[in-house]
Amino acid sequence: MTFEEQIEDVTRALTDLEQAQESAFSQSRKIIRKTKTAIHLIHEDRRDAELIDSISGDIAALIESVSRYPQIVYGQSVEDAMMEFAETVIYDYVSRGQDIPSYLVLDVTPAAWVMGLADTIGELRRDLLRYLMEDDMEKAEKTFSKMEILSDALMSFDVKDSVAPIRRKQDIARGIMDRSRTDLSTAMVMSRYGRR
8 A cells, every 4th residue: 555545544534533423422412402301201290201212222323323433432422422311211210119220231331320320319309309399298208218329329439530430420419418408307397397
């Protein structure tokens, strides 16, 4: 292969890589928009099983489309899509009292699964606040118990940020749990006081 041919070959390779990156970013954005919709519907008690299932297919298609490029498969765009998908499924299962599927079942990376688990705590807080506003103490307490289980699991991880940026999520979760504990305790006291 001549030098000129090498240049042409490398140019094609880099162009293909650039196009794959752009495609991965575009597909990831679409997936994340769908996960936001799915989570919103769960919050409104209008769960859309078909939508959630379709996201699984979208993730598989995304990975397949960039399978030639490991640096993209394990890059930020794909990881973000996996994380949002994991959050959607974990929140869906926890909300329905079902056992959470593993990262192997979801076909996402361990890091994406843990990050999705962490973000689920915030989604459950939204439910907790709704139940407190509705004065439904039973559902509020059950939701907080679910939050505690996920938070305790999240805190058990101790890995370097280069492996998975979990520490920041742990700090956020601590704050969410502290605020939620205070909100629930205050509501319980006011509820008891109001019944006197």
